[in-house]
Amino acid sequence: MPNLTLYHASPSRSSIVLWMLEELGEPYDIKLLRLSEGQHLKPDYLAINPMGKVPALKHGDTVITEVAAICTYLADEFPARKLNIPVGSPRRGVYLKWMFYGPSCLEPAIIDRASPRKEEARRGMLGWGDFDSVMNVLAKAASDARPYLMGEQFTAADVVIGSGLRWGTMFKLIPERKEFADYVARLNERPAAKRAQEKDKAMASS
Ligand SMILES: N[C@@H](CCC(=O)N[C@@H](CS)C(=O)NCC(=O)O)C(=O)O
The missing domain is CATH 3.40.30.10 (Glutaredoxin)
Incomplete structure (x- = not known):
């Protein structure tokens, strides 16, 4: 079992x-x-x-x-x-950044945008800052991905960030940007x- x-x-x-x-x-x-x-x-x-x-x-x-x-x-x-960047590797910091960026910035930015509030919250109060900054950071990461966030190695960070971008693309909740479309298409090709x-x-x- x-x-x-x-x-x-x-x-x-x-x-x-x-x-x-x-x-x-x-x-x-x-x-x-x-x-x-x-x-x-x-x-x-x-x-x-x-x-x-x-x-x-x-x-x-x-x-x-x-x-x-x-x-x-x-x-x-x-x-x-x-699928990880192990403890002790200098690349682990960036890897963990992306693991946390998913639930801390990407997801709340999308959900917040999809359910508009009556009054704008102050940027400094929101952990993700603002929707456009999150999208710009991710568009750069997707465009720099060679072919994945951590370079040649596919990691759990691609699962977390890629799923958020895939979902946001599917429901048209994120801007239609070539960087996102190319990265998501690449991930969708994975047999798993x-x-x-x-x-x-x-x-x-x-
Ligand atoms: N922060 C949670 C969110 C999980 C979540 O919201 N799951 C939804 C499904 S997409 C759910 O269980 N919704 C049922 C409900 O809240 O009644 C995580 O990252 O796992």
């Missing part, structure tokens, strides 16, 4: 971890939750993630929640898969990304 179990709703933010698991290549199980039926709010799931959110990942007796934490954990826990999307499609329609 696989030692890794993903609590997943299809499609959702847990699809990011599904892609990560496909990149990892370790055996895993999926426990599918129907958000529309409120299965994520039932006591047995709240015991796993009291936030009532997917994803959650079980690795043996360890439970990890939050997309970027799960991707960081998996990449570090299975270093032979080379295709497998994850196929699995998600099958689960969503089941």
